[in-house]
Amino acid sequence: MVPRVDDVRVDEPERPEPPRDGAEAATLLGFLDYQRATLQRKCRGLSDEQLRVTLPPSPVTLGGLLKHLACVEDSWFTEVVVCLPLPEPWASVDFDADPDWAWHSAAADSGDTLRTLWAERVDRSRGIVATQLSEGGDVTLSQTHPVLYWGDR
Numbered sequence: 001m002v003p004r005v006d007d008v009r010v011d012e013p014e015r016p017e018p019p020r021d022g023a024e025a026a027t028l029l030g031f032l033d034y035q036r037a038t039l040q041r042k043c044r045g046l047s048d049e050q051l052r053v054t055l056p057p058s059p060v061t062l063g064g065l066l067k068h069l070a071c072v073e074d075s076w077f078t079e080v081v082v083c084l085p086l087p088e089p090w091a092s093v094d095f096d097a098d099p100d101w102a103w104h105s106a107a108a109d110s111g112d113t114l115r116t117l118w119a120e121r122v123d124r125s126r127g128i129v130a131t132q133l134s135e136g137g138d139v140t141l142s143q144t145h146p147v148l149y150w151g152d153r
Contacts, residue, residue, distance in 0.1 A: 044115075071090055073125045081132060
């Protein structure tokens, strides 16, 4: 069962706290939403330039992380769970030529574009999970899904 919004406790920085004594699905989704809220909080209000800042020695930027995690949402929930092809902007990307395309291409996107892309993909993933759980109940958690690696596409 998917936790109801009014059942979710929120910590000081406005992140939903995972349930301390919830069922498996509620716990998994609670921790996923906690991590999503952490990223959202870290990126909220940052300018385009701030989202492009790297902190050596890592080439990772928060903008790149937003785009990469938007792709991860689609990869796991759209591609793996419901077995649909990756939608755009990923469908036309040659990941064999540039496995880090999401990270590299994020520098050309505005912060608003990146935040919107990520939020839309999170919403889509939540819808997929809600549908899967409502159709299969807790049995859905016992299903296995093949892991796809970038080279498997």
